Amino acid sequence: MSTSTIDRLEGSRRAARAAAAERTISKAEGWRRRGPLLPALIFTVIVTQLPFLVTIWYSLRGQNLLRPGEDIFVGLSNYVDIAQDSTFRQTALNSVVITLGCVLVAMVLGIVLALLLDRPFLGRGVARTMLITPFLVMPVATSVLWSVALLNPTYGLLNWTLGLFGIEAVDWTSTYPIIAILMALVWQWTPFMMLLVLAGLQAQAKDVLEAASVDGAGPWRTFRSITLPHLRRYIELGVLLGVIYVVNTFDQIYLMTAGGPGTASANLPFYIYQRAFLGFDIGQAAAMGVVVVIATIIVASAALRLIFRSFEVKE
Amino acid sequence: MSDTTRAYRRRTTGGVLTTLTWLLALAFFFPVAWMAATAFKQENQAASDPPTWFFTPTLDQFRAVIEGGSGVYVANSAIATGVSTVLVLLLGIPAAYALSIRPVEKVSDVLFFFISTKMLPVVAVIVPIYVVAGQLKVLDNIWTLVVLYTAMNLPIAVWMMRSFFLEVPGEVLEAASVDGAGLMRTLRSVLIPMVAPGIAATALICVIFSWNEFFFALNLTASRAATVPVLIVSTMTSEGLFLARLCAAALLASLPVILAGWIAQKQLVRGLSMGAIK
Numbered sequence: 001m002s003t004s005t006i007d008r009l010e011g012s013r014r015a016a017r018a019a020a021a022e023r024t025i026s027k028a029e030g031w032r033r034r035g036p037l038l039p040a041l042i043f044t045v046i047v048t049q050l051p052f053l054v055t056i057w058y059s060l061r062g063q064n065l066l067r068p069g070e071d072i073f074v075g076l077s078n079y080v081d082i083a084q085d086s087t088f089r090q091t092a093l094n095s096v097v098i099t100l101g102c103v104l105v106a107m108v109l110g111i112v113l114a115l116l117l118d119r120p121f122l123g124r125g126v127a128r129t130m131l132i133t134p135f136l137v138m139p140v141a142t143s144v145l146w147s148v149a150l151l152n153p154t155y156g157l158l159n160w161t162l163g164l165f166g167i168e169a170v171d172w173t174s175t176y177p178i179i180a181i182l183m184a185l186v187w188q189w190t191p192f193m194m195l196l197v198l199a200g201l202q203a204q205a206k207d208v209l210e211a212a213s214v215d216g217a218g219p220w221r222t223f224r225s226i227t228l229p230h231l232r233r234y235i236e237l238g239v240l241l242g243v244i245y246v247v248n249t250f251d252q253i254y255l256m257t258a259g260g261p262g263t264a265s266a267n268l269p270f271y272i273y274q275r276a277f278l279g280f281d282i283g284q285a286a287a288m289g290v291v292v293v294i295a296t297i298i299v300a301s302a303a304l305r306l307i308f309r310s311f312e313v314k315e
Numbered sequence: 316m317s318d319t320t321r322a323y324r325r326r327t328t329g330g331v332l333t334t335l336t337w338l339l340a341l342a343f344f345f346p347v348a349w350m351a352a353t354a355f356k357q358e359n360q361a362a363s364d365p366p367t368w369f370f371t372p373t374l375d376q377f378r379a380v381i382e383g384g385s386g387v388y389v390a391n392s393a394i395a396t397g398v399s400t401v402l403v404l405l406l407g408i409p410a411a412y413a414l415s416i417r418p419v420e421k422v423s424d425v426l427f428f429f430i431s432t433k434m435l436p437v438v439a440v441i442v443p444i445y446v447v448a449g450q451l452k453v454l455d456n457i458w459t460l461v462v463l464y465t466a467m468n469l470p471i472a473v474w475m476m477r478s479f480f481l482e483v484p485g486e487v488l489e490a491a492s493v494d495g496a497g498l499m500r501t502l503r504s505v506l507i508p509m510v511a512p513g514i515a516a517t518a519l520i521c522v523i524f525s526w527n528e529f530f531f532a533l534n535l536t537a538s539r540a541a542t543v544p545v546l547i548v549s550t551m552t553s554e555g556l557f558l559a560r561l562c563a564a565a566l567l568a569s570l571p572v573i574l575a576g577w578i579a580q581k582q583l584v585r586g587l588s589m590g591a592i593k
Binding site: 030032033034035036037039040041043044047048049051052054055058112113116117119121122123126127128129130131132133134135136137138139140141144145146148149150152154155157160187190191192195196198199200203234237241244247248250251254255268269272273276277282285286288289290292293296297300303 | 329332333335336337339340341343344346347349350353362363364365366406407409410412413414417418419420425428429431432433434435436437438439440441442443444445446447462463465466469470473523526527529530533534543544547548551558561562565566568569572573575576577580583584587588589591592593
């Protein structure tokens with residue numbers, strides 16, 4: 001073996017050692033970077049993901065807390081029951097109606113209010129403060145306020161007001177339960193939408209608007225061709241966040257109508273709650289939870305793409 | 316059309332719009348004002364038909380609520396809200412740092428994971444949480460709510476704090492790393508002071524959501540760990556039509572968040588959009 005070969009071997013060995021050292025460094029650096037993230041990540045996985053795995057496990061069993069003997073593996077029979085459960089279908093539909101109804105109406109009102117607030121006038125700060133207040137009231141208090149003080153059939157303020165116009169008293173929460181719930185929800189969520197849209201309006205480049213006005217575009221034309229496209233991102237974000245929160249509505253339904261009459265105004269969260277905590281039917285409730293999550297994943301994966309575009313996540 | 320008529324017309328439209336804005340603002344605020352007014356009434360005035368518009372205000376209802384053993388509920392709410400908010404910040408700020416300033420690989424996957432937990436419906440996990448908490452003997456225990464509220468708000472805090480960290484100018488961080496400051500020192504002496512308003516905004520959002528939370532509190536607490544929303548509900552169901560007292564309780568319960576939200580209106584928008592809107 002010649003010296004040059006030894007040198008070459010030596011050289012390549014050294015290079016390999018250097019590369020290995022570099023890898024260890026970047027590995028150590030990688031862990032140093034991951035370090036601050038891990039507590040939050042592990043905590044979130046344990047508290048939010050583990051229970052869901054347990055939910056899947058429960059959904060395959062016939063557990064009922066009132067009949068301990070029946071805790072056996074039942075396969076997919078809970079899911080078969082759900083597929084045949086017309087109440088489940090009805091409450092799923094109610095969930096969609098309540099969520100979309102609330103988010104869309106609140107968004108339209110929010111846009112109107114934001115446009116009105118986006119111009120200088122006397123006492124603008126006070127008007128804005130008054131308008132955001134409904135969102136800050138505790139939802140439980142909101143429900144009490146609407147169901148008892150405003151919508152009560154005998155002394156509620158809404159019926160009294162309608163009476164001034166000669167309209168008969170209406171028992172809102174039992175005759176039109178979903179509309180009653182929507183009133184309280186829209187009242188609570190309109191300020192949320194208004195705040196997001198207002199932030200969008202205030203981020204608008206003023207020179208573009210001036211240029212439009214110089215070019216002779218009227219206010220409606222300016223709104224349609226400049227403001228609305230600019231607001232699109234804010235509106236999408238508002239609808240998305242609104243859906244995430246409103247689909248989980250529980251407080252208002254629990255307190256205003258208790259899902260009734262019957263299950264006429266129950267949404268999925270309320271129905272699952274009833275099955276689990278009033279019927280103690282753990283297996284059924286768990287299976288419904290799984291179905292809801294699958295539906296959510298389908299809707300959310302489309303929605304998440306939107307949110308990511310809105311948030312412009314940069315790597 | 317002459318310039319004066321146009322100016323006149325613009326002024327009139329302005330006046331109409333301002334009046335409309337004020338009417339809508341009053342309409343939206345009215346239910347809150349009505350709740351506040353009812354809290355100062357006697358019971359027979361609160362549930363009268365036609366409604367009582369003029370009355371001599373009384374503090375009887377507030378006295379009844381405060382003296383009626385509401386202290387425990389307020390203390391529980393304060394612990395659940397305060398401790399969970401502190402935990403969220405302790406876990407969330409370092410995590411946000413690791414997703415912005417010295418990023419780990421796959422930042423967007425991690426962010427995606429955090430936000431996806433907010434989309435997981437709470438009802439889908441309540442059953443096992445209830446059963447497991449029962450087996451661990453931590454039902455009706457305020458620390459169970461502390462843990463759950465921390466998990467509930469952590470994703471929002473990570474997103475928000477990340478958006479604040481991304482605004483810190485790069486030179487500041489370079490200067491700190493040239494000085495050889497470690498993670499904890501950089502965080503403590505450079506970053507935290509710079510993002511202090513962001514931390515305040517994040518804390519505000521966490522406080523609002525945990526103070527108002529009802530679903531977990533209803534299902535996982537009974538008498539010892541019950542929070543303020545549970546108190547209102549039990550006032551409603553056990554005492555039926557004591558409307559004035561109910562309004563007093565609801566008003567007192569909502570007041571901390573209403574005041575905080577009024578004071579921090581600017582931070583509210585950023586928090587509600589999880590940091591997306593500046």
